[in-house]
Amino acid sequence: MQDFFEQQTDWLRKWQESQEKLTKQYAVWSEEWTENMLGNKKNEPDFFEGWFKSQSDLQEQFREFSQRLNELIANVWSDKIPPDVMKFMNISFFEEFYKNWLSSLELPGGIKNPLGMDGGWQQTASFLRSFLEQDNPFFSSCSNTKFTDQMSRVFGILQGALGQEESAFSTILTGCQDIFSNLFESTTAQGAEKLAEGFETWAKEMEKYFSAPKLGINRELVHDMSQALVMSQNYIQTYIKMARLVEATSRKSGIRFQTKLSELALKNKPVNKFSDFCALWAVEHETVFLEVLGSEEFAKLQGDFVNAGHQLKIQWNKLAEKALEPTPIALKRDLDLVIAEIHQLKRDMRIVQRELKEKGKEVRVAREAQAAAEEEAKKAITAAKAAEAAARDEAKEAKAAVKTAEFAKQAKAANKTAKAATGATTKTKAKNV
């Protein structure tokens, strides 16, 4: 891998040197041209030829650069970033920009540039096509490759399952397959229209067959096939409408871009820088396209187109399932049923889990309440006991107090008696005295 990077770095360095050499050469030609225009030098007959050659050399050089860089990017990036990103990291469109940028550096006096502006690229449709061909979901509604892939698979299944038994079906399937692959490869709305015409004629023939099928042929299948044919026609018609709209809009936006380019040049502000050129291209085209994309007409057309595609896809899937019915292969609808069932069970389980959780919470709350009540009861008993003890103590104390009072009473009485006795003695003593 290290060698690979070294090689590539070496190649890139050489390319850059060569590119600079060529651009210098190109600039020299420009200076010579100025000299010629000022009459300082004699006009050489091969002057423009040389200029054109250096331009072509530059373009050729860039083409190679572009191709090798793409390879390099694929090598360097493919294991680092998702395939979807890789798809967009296709820099081959730089080549197209470069060519047209070079050719936009126009020669004086209306001399035609050999690289030309009329190669179709300025019509955005051809640019879009280059995207579509690269499996790019740009304008996805026109290049739904997943849709084509799936349809091819369905065709494959159907041909495998029915083709040999029912030669008529086989003819139909092959016919359909051809028309769809050609349709997606067709590069213009006009081309698609021609294909559609052929398809119409062919479909009419098939309809004749469907309306009077041979004996022994599965009539339900015939009916489904007939429906698929009608849906295919519908899809193709909407596809063509869409292609027409994209082409018309492309033409409009291409004209707008060229006009802007000319306007700026006339104002002596030519779009010289490559990045400015690309930016102008993107901005001008987008302005026109967004106007169309934002319209209700487009929404309706896109809706018709996408809906027709989905309808057709459902029908082909239905046919594929019918073809697979006798086989032990699990069908999509069976799997869907199982998945729906599992999903419902999971949902029910979640509800039960939630209920259990809630119940658990309730139980916990009840237990806590019970514990609190028990605690309260304990406290009450203790308090009662304490109160009883206190009462007992109080009673004891009262009893003691009573006793003490009685004793005091008795003491008092005794005291009185004593006093009385003492008084009598004193009186007696006094008497005696």
Added chain:
Amino acid sequence: MFTFPDKIKESLEDFNKFAANLKKGVENLASIDEIMVGHSDHHESCGSCRKCLRGCTEKELVYQDGKRKLYRYKQRAKKVCHVPILIVYALVNRYTMLDLQPNRSMIRNLLDLGQDVYLIDWGYTDRMDRFMTMEDYIDGFINDCVDFIRAQHQLDAINLLGVCQGGTFSAIYSALYPEKVKTFIPIVTPIDFDTKDGLLNVWATSFDADLMVDSYGNVPGELMNSAYMLLQPFTLSVHKYINMVQIMEDANKLADFLRMETWIFDSPDQPGETLRRFIKDFYQGNKLVKGEFTLGGRTVDLKNITMPVLNIYAELDTLVPPVSAKALEKHVGSKDVQELTYPVGHIGMFVSGKTQKTLAPKIAEWISERM
């Protein structure tokens, strides 16, 4: 048309610079291969090196139901708010946008301000999720997560922050369970779908969601991405990559660009049943603002959103037109509704330099004032 030779010279010199950038960029790519291999699973605890691709801030799995996970981010500063924030991201694309890299992370910014952050990761939708409904997401997992956090923190209510479709889900949740939501912060959240300001809103009217879901089951993320790219077809398919060349010579900027690209194309499929209902009830029926939307048999009345609301939206949003997000104000029952807007796009809200410095502080301040 007339172009002077010196202009041509200037042009070619400029182009040589462009080509030199390309060359340097390729060299950079060769030297930084480790960066893009990195994944949050391997580098979760790092948070500062260039190898961290996504989900750079350290977090802990605290609750799980199948592929749906609830993470709690590790504290990075002293906690200033005792009520945590739960972030509900959309089912479209991945939550990693909120934590793309250390210097572009709303989550990290909130943590640095002392907030306690939880986040729901919906995982990658697969066939088993084909029948997942909005009830499963909102009444199911969001509610479970909210209850889990409430129990953990012994709180009655938490702060709910919803992003885009996750914001719509959160609005529904807040209307159904207002007692569990202390504050509600929708970011770039579509509420009123009846507008012609957004291409998606215009296109959705002619679109048969039943046919789409019946044919695909789960709708491929790639298909969704194609539709989003169609919103700015030339900018997102061409111009962006031309601009990329200008920054390729700077390895750090290139790594930033590729991280962002990786996030854009990291698009889980959309669960069929949920998408079907989202298109029919919202994009086509606009039932949420009409008060006709029901979830699990209950009518969702946005007037039940009585908690404080901080409605944040992007003025240049092409996915969720500002008018669609702004509408929340007139439909909720809360008397404390504030708006916060930025002159950015849908994604710019989380990654642009304009919002990095102010979005998280404003959210944190607003929450603190209401605690």
